[in-house]
Amino acid sequence: MARSTLYQQVAWELRRAIYSGDLGPGDQLPTEADLMQTHGVSRNTVRLALGELVNEGLVSRTPRRGTIVRARRPLLMYPQRELEPRPSRAAREAFAFAVSQEGRRPSQVIEVAMVEPPEDIAIRLELPDGGLAVVRRRLRFVDGQPYNTNDSYFPHAIVAESEIVHPSDILRGANRVLEELGHPQVRVVDDISARMPTPVESQRLELEPGTPVVEYVRVGYDPQGLPVRVAVSVLPADKHLIRYELERP
Numbered sequence: 001m002a003r004s005t006l007y008q009q010v011a012w013e014l015r016r017a018i019y020s021g022d023l024g025p026g027d028q029l030p031t032e033a034d035l036m037q038t039h040g041v042s043r044n045t046v047r048l049a050l051g052e053l054v055n056e057g058l059v060s061r062t063p064r065r066g067t068i069v070r071a072r073r074p075l076l077m078y079p080q081r082e083l084e085p086r087p088s089r090a091a092r093e094a095f096a097f098a099v100s101q102e103g104r105r106p107s108q109v110i111e112v113a114m115v116e117p118p119e120d121i122a123i124r125l126e127l128p129d130g131g132l133a134v135v136r137r138r139l140r141f142v143d144g145q146p147y148n149t150n151d152s153y154f155p156h157a158i159v160a161e162s163e164i165v166h167p168s169d170i171l172r173g174a175n176r177v178l179e180e181l182g183h184p185q186v187r188v189v190d191d192i193s194a195r196m197p198t199p200v201e202s203q204r205l206e207l208e209p210g211t212p213v214v215e216y217v218r219v220g221y222d223p224q225g226l227p228v229r230v231a232v233s234v235l236p237a238d239k240h241l242i243r244y245e246l247e248r249p
Helices: 003-020 032-039 043-055 094-101 119-125 174-180 199-205
Strands: 059-062 066-069 075-077 106-115 133-142 145-155 187-195 213-221 227-236 240-242
Touching: 003 032, 003 043, 032 043, 043 059, 075 094, 094 106, 119 133, 119 145, 119 227, 145 174, 145 199, 174 227, 199 227, 213 240, 227 240
Parallel strands: 075 240
Antiparallel strands: 059 066, 106 133, 133 145, 145 227, 187 213, 213 227
């Protein structure tokens, strides 16, 4: 078995123990020697696994105490999975599904408005001058803590008669509603950048001073190449890990 597969397997087992609560904040992970014996792997494999958890912000390593579970757990995001089909039993919107998969509790506060969007959003949606969009503004929580914001803009002409215009939770997700309206998203374009938060963002997300955020903008296109959604997420850098998995065709 390849070394990369081995260390990822060890990391997965430890990650699962942390997310399930078997290892709580402040708990000490097994020693390197114990992990080597339990998993039948080398010391280097164990160190690679622990290094991955450190990079994800799940644990910290100290000379005297060893490897300790951190109190704050970042949300691991796989953007490439948003448009993947999910089994009917998992017919929940992408954020709620991802959080629940980690054994954590999602919730959100939703506001909906019809607006003339900012110029950069209007350009991405290819709206005419004065064109209207419906925006769903969401403040998202994980285990009761504010984790990120997501403002999703849709062309008003497409969603005007749908539940997207109502300020209620769409359990199956707005992406599924777009499909039902005849506009499935078959291609997305992501822009990811880092910056400091605005005062309003700092207050809403209860950020500690000096915490940067990642602004993640996704544009979704239907089979005719029409942009049907622009989602702007603001992600505190200490609470999120964005992971892309790419395979050579």
